Amino acid sequence: MNGALLSSPVAVIMGALNGLFVACLAHFTVGGAAFAIIILAETILLCARLASLRRVKATRAGGEIPYIDLPVTLSLLWCGLQGLLFFFAMRTGNTAIMVITAAHCMGLVGPLCARNYAAPRLAMLLVGLSVCPFLIGAATTGDPVMLALLALLPGFLLGALQLLANYRSAMLSALSAEMINADRARHDPLTGLLNRHGLEGVMKSLSRDDVFSLVCFDLDGFKPINDRFGHAAGDGLLCEVASRMQAALDEGQILARIGGDEFLALLPSQGAEKTEATIEAVLANVSSAPYPVDGTSLVQIGVTAGFACYPEDATDITELHVRADRALYAAKKAGKGFGTRYVPSLAA
Known part of the structure; x- marks a missing residue:
């Protein structure tokens, strides 16, 4: 769990850059204080998450197991911020902004599941914080066709759960095989003693x-x-x-x-x-x-x-x-x- 949650600085940076791109595009295209606040919050969160990852790296280098409370809290805050971005972006009514926002939203699901497969409930919470505001924003645009997105929600959540299960099963199988091989490499197969x-x-x-x-x-x-x-x-x-x-x-x-x-x-x-x-x-x-x-x-x-x-x-x-x-x-x-x-x- 520590490795999956804390060892992906590139994913953190790319996710933040994508969020900043969407927020900046909406701010300069449509305007509004909401997007300016989101840009500022996104920048502060990115700095905090990178500092947190540096501390994690230093702790690991010292041979200790890092605490995950702060990185998890920052991940929750970031996904909540993305949810706000998606909500306001979908309510702009600007077709280009809405399409780009939808692409960013859907693009988050895979990485969130992949990085947090060891904690499925946390992964689903992160996905929900991001996706649910997107769906609410789309459904409240006043366009009746957008209500169809709500009908897609059950299938979407089931798909995310299946993705998590597949990641978890594959990784646990790989870890189990690795542990078995490591144990065999250290033990005498005849007596079971160390070799x-x-x-x-x-x-x-x-x-x-x-x-x-x-x-x-x-x-x-x-x-x-x-x-x-x-x-x-x-x-x-x-x-x-x-x-x-x-x-x-x-x-x-x-x-x-x-x-x-x-x-x-x-x-x-x-x-x-x-x-x-x-x-x-x-x-x-x-x-x-x-x-x-x-x-x-x-x-x-x-x-x-x-x-x-x-x-x-x-x-x-x-x-x-x-x-x-x-x-x-x-x-x-x-x-x-x-x-x-x-x-x-x-x-x-």
Whole structure:
């Protein structure tokens, strides 16, 4: 809704210029104080709306969600002003002015529906503020034929509603597909855990003042089981292991699968001592009981871990991952089945 309402400065400017054109044409052709007042009000509103959009842009640039109260209020005022313009222009009796006014009025409906599809009731209110005075002005010109416009009103409103529904349906479908694709890009399709890309996104969102640990896990004995029982059994085993690992973590701690039988855990606000305790809990959960495969056989799986702490061991996320991985490699080389922290002697 914010994006649709507030991100169209070109539409704001063009709508205002069209309104000023019609008002100026009527003023210089027919005259009257009404059009002079409308021209002045149109100019003031345009300046206010552009200033509002600049503030919105600055708020977005700061990473915040802008308030829409003022832009919506200004949109309501502008559409009401257009309604007054249409009313007085239709009552001039000047054929050229009336035709141009009708063209401007009808030209507003599409953009109003397109920009405000996320708020259908607001869109219909904006359309009504613009169109209803036009119809009243036309119907009170004294020309009986103009009364026919009132008969067209129900069909016109239904058409606007259909236009809104079509815009809304199309945009919601596009947004839904975009959200699904974004979610798939961040998650492992097998286990449902975050993947490497998703975990990196979480780590990049952390403050440089935060303290956290990054743990690399690698399963022990998985490949022979995968080769013996097949990939389907291996996939089921990975899902069960992931479930046990996740169960050992506290709320707010994030587990990700980065490929094969490799997992990463992000432990926010946790130093070395607490991380070692968490690793022990994960190792115990993973190896606590055998895993059923192919319906009859039971297999045992172990896990080895290596970790590094931010900012003690590295002040760069990429380097932190590298050092946690080196600690994992050292643990596997030393005998597997336990966790160890990175130390400077492991540097390449």
